[in-house]
Amino acid sequence: MKDVVIPYDLPDQENHSFFFIDQRVDVRMEAKLHRHDAWELYYVLQGYGARTAGDTLQPFAAGDVVLIPPSMHHHWDYAPSSADKEGCIRYLMVAFRHTLVQRCMEVFPELRNGLTGVVFPTEALKFGVRSSRIVRQALHKMNGLNELERLCEMFRLLPVIFTASDYSFAGKPVRMERDVRRMQQIHAYVMAHYIHPISLDDMAAETGMNRSAFCSYFKRCKGMTFSQFVTQYRLNTACELLKHSQKSISEVCYLVGFNDLPHFIRVFRKNIGTSPSQYRKRLQQT
Template identity: 75%
Template structure:
């Protein structure tokens, strides 16, 4: 079944220039696939899972910070076993219109000097370690401030999120509605079945295409084969487990859908240019 895109309106913020929330909710209450006419800056405080942003599916974990452009389809799907003892996940999120940015640039020369000549991203972004640390600190401080204090912190946030080079790609918009629905359907299927073998015939049937047409379609949309996409997703999921769990490499291998540990090690090193054990050692401070 395809995910249904939910028309989503941010809560009314009358007499406020942007929306800020510290959200702690049950997993089943968190928004499904949706879009809204605002920038979304999202900090995962507790929980982990998979994020769909535009045409891209990526795992996320506590501590991650991402920026979703206006009108981009997106969804944060939390894993049930990542909730706290009350079955809740938590995130801090600020949403703001692009007109707010334009008005601030027009009114405040100090901000205009920082943002002069920049090209605003059309892709979703995941911020790197240093930028994430700064953004997490600002959002956490905003949580304890009154409205005027939060507005002041927004002036600090805007140049950081729009000028830092410390980020990676997290998704690009898809302009054709049919392709959006189909790619989201493919991503949902991979999320549900990546632990097991996924045949081309199975995924092609899932989206109502023959095998040959599906292969051509997927390569055109994603710039890679479906097999490469599944491998990439499995390895990204493995990286999150290496960083955030104490599972053995062999257990992680089978958890993410590989059925042979030496093969997993070879593929991991070929794609990531480092072995799984070396990757874990480099990120050992993130294991809780």
């Protein structure tokens, strides 16, 4: 695995309480696996790919809004084909230490009243339609504001992101550095090979473990079998293709590593709750 990289400096607490960036960067220059002691609120404007957050690997696409908790390893791996004509991806991001939240709650009763009783998440969260829309609007607005005006907008954002109910979990923290590295290695292997069959023997050899030890280790760390994980990743990727491309159902089937269309449809229906064609039709109606 490549060395851990910090993609930006956290705000100087003496002069700034949070960090805001509108980042448009060459897809090859985006940061690798990293962590920092700040909340990261991240909105994808241009690009798609696979996101590692703690122990979880998921596809992402333009429009996604995700909250990463402090100290969680994460990595936004953009697909080169998702860049714009100049080869760049783009995102808006706010990073802030938890001390900002604590101090604001101490000073401003209005904010304290809004966050009283809130249990701050330890897992990464992907926001749903309603909360994502509010966050996107706020971050776009911040782009045209000065520092003081951005701070006022942060006061509006904090209750939204910490009291939202429309979210899905996007990653649990991995406590051990050794597990972080091994899970990153497993994620990278799946990302590179999911189009083709992935055998347990190959995966065990990749991690330097025997088959039995690998199966036990993966089930302990992820709470699911390796086969279930690969199937989940393939289905998540299929959902993104159905949502963001015009490829046929059969093309999507083979692009995500299923070699039999009827089998793909059965597995998709069992796990997603609807057929691929119905899933796409439902998206087009929203």
